[in-house]
Amino acid sequence: MQLIHKCHKTVKKAGILLSLTAIFFQGCQVKPENSAKAESADSSPLNVIFMIGDGMATGQVTTMFYYKEEPSVFEQFKEIGFINTSSSSNKVTDSAAAGTAFATGQKSFNRGLGLSPDSLPVPTILTILQAKGYQTGLVSIGSITHATPASFYAKVTDRDMEESIAEQLLEADLDFFAGGGLDFFNKRKDGQDLYQSLVGQGYQMDSVGMSRVTDTSRKYGYLLAPNGLPAKHKGRDSFLKEATEQALAKLSASDSGFFLMVEGSYIDWAGHARDKEFMLAEMLDFEEALAVALKYVDTHENTLLIVTGDHETGGMSVGKGAQIDQVDLYFNTDQHTADLVPVFAIGRAADSFKGFYQNSDIFHKILKAAGIQNDKIELVK
Numbered sequence: 001m002q003l004i005h006k007c008h009k010t011v012k013k014a015g016i017l018l019s020l021t022a023i024f025f026q027g028c029q030v031k032p033e034n035s036a037k038a039e040s041a042d043s044s045p046l047n048v049i050f051m052i053g054d055g056m057a058t059g060q061v062t063t064m065f066y067y068k069e070e071p072s073v074f075e076q077f078k079e080i081g082f083i084n085t086s087s088s089s090n091k092v093t094d095s096a097a098a099g100t101a102f103a104t105g106q107k108s109f110n111r112g113l114g115l116s117p118d119s120l121p122v123p124t125i126l127t128i129l130q131a132k133g134y135q136t137g138l139v140s141i142g143s144i145t146h147a148t149p150a151s152f153y154a155k156v157t158d159r160d161m162e163e164s165i166a167e168q169l170l171e172a173d174l175d176f177f178a179g180g181g182l183d184f185f186n187k188r189k190d191g192q193d194l195y196q197s198l199v200g201q202g203y204q205m206d207s208v209g210m211s212r213v214t215d216t217s218r219k220y221g222y223l224l225a226p227n228g229l230p231a232k233h234k235g236r237d238s239f240l241k242e243a244t245e246q247a248l249a250k251l252s253a254s255d256s257g258f259f260l261m262v263e264g265s266y267i268d269w270a271g272h273a274r275d276k277e278f279m280l281a282e283m284l285d286f287e288e289a290l291a292v293a294l295k296y297v298d299t300h301e302n303t304l305l306i307v308t309g310d311h312e313t314g315g316m317s318v319g320k321g322a323q324i325d326q327v328d329l330y331f332n333t334d335q336h337t338a339d340l341v342p343v344f345a346i347g348r349a350a351d352s353f354k355g356f357y358q359n360s361d362i363f364h365k366i367l368k369a370a371g372i373q374n375d376k377i378e379l380v381k
C-alpha cells in the first residue's frame, strides 16, 4: 500500500490531469519477483479487438448458422449481451451516433461524430488509451473517413464532411489504418495532398494492396480505393481478413497494449439494398476476419475481443424457404431499425459484457477492463 500511496503523491505533484488509478496502472505497476503470475493476464496491458458489423444484429448473425457447412465461429462465444442502440436524438440511430457512443461513452445525435449532444468535443477511447501508451488501429471496408471508423478520431457536426475528417486523421496518431477513401486525401477541393502528408509523418503508405507488415517500428496506412472498397460479391478480395492479420502483426509487436477496431462495413449496405447474396457474402467475409481475431485471443490471454453491431439494418430475419427444409432471408425495411443488438465477448474481462445495457456502456466496460477510471479523465488534448 505504501508504494501505491507514493505513486499517488508523485502524480499530484506532476499535476497531470489523468485519474490516479490510471496513472497507477501505467507508471507504478508492481510486479512480484520470481512469480510466474508476474506476467499473468491480469497484470499485463490489455489488448482490445473491437469488431463492428455495421447493420449486424441477431438476424444477420443467424445466417451463419444456416448458410454454412461448417459451424459458425460465433458458437465459440459464451459471454453474450444485448445493447440498446438508440441515439440522443433518435430512437433509430445512424452509424455516426452509434460509433460516437462506442468511441466516447456517451450517446449523441445522429450524423454527428465525436461530439456531445450540445456539440462539444468529447475524448475518444483512442486518445484515452494512447495517453496510456497503447497502440491504436482502425480497419474498415468503406472509406476510413466513413462514419464508423471516423467516430473514433474525428469531431464534426455532420458525417458527410469527409475532407475535414481526412484532415483529422492526420492528427489521430494511429499506428495502423486500412480502408478506402483515397480521394478524400489526394483529390481534394483545397488541392492539398494529405497522402503525401501521411508519408511525411512517417507512415508506410500503400494505395495498391495489402502488403505485409515487415518493420513493426513503422506506422502503416492503407488507402486502397477512391472511396469504399468493392462489395464482396462484386469482387473484393480477402481484404478484411488480411488487414486484421496485418494490424495484429503491427500492434502486437508492442508490449504496451493495443486497441484495434475492425468494421464489416457493408452488412449495412446489404440490408439497405435488401439483397440476400450481398448480405451472405459480407457476413461470410466478416466471419473470416472474426476467425483471425478468435485465433489471436486463443494465444494471447491478455486480449479482450468484443463483437457487435452498431445497429440493425433491413429488419432482416431468417424465415421459411421454398422447400420444407430450406430457409430464406426476408427484409421488412430498407432502413435501420431499433432492434436490440447482440454483443459477443471472449478473453480477458469478457464476463462484464453479459446482460442488457446501452451501446455507450461498451466504452466504459473496455476502460474498466483496462484498469482505467474513466470518470476522472480530463484530457488536456
Ligand SMILES: [Zn+2]
Pocket: 055, 095, 268, 269, 272, 313, 336
Ligand atoms: Zn446504414
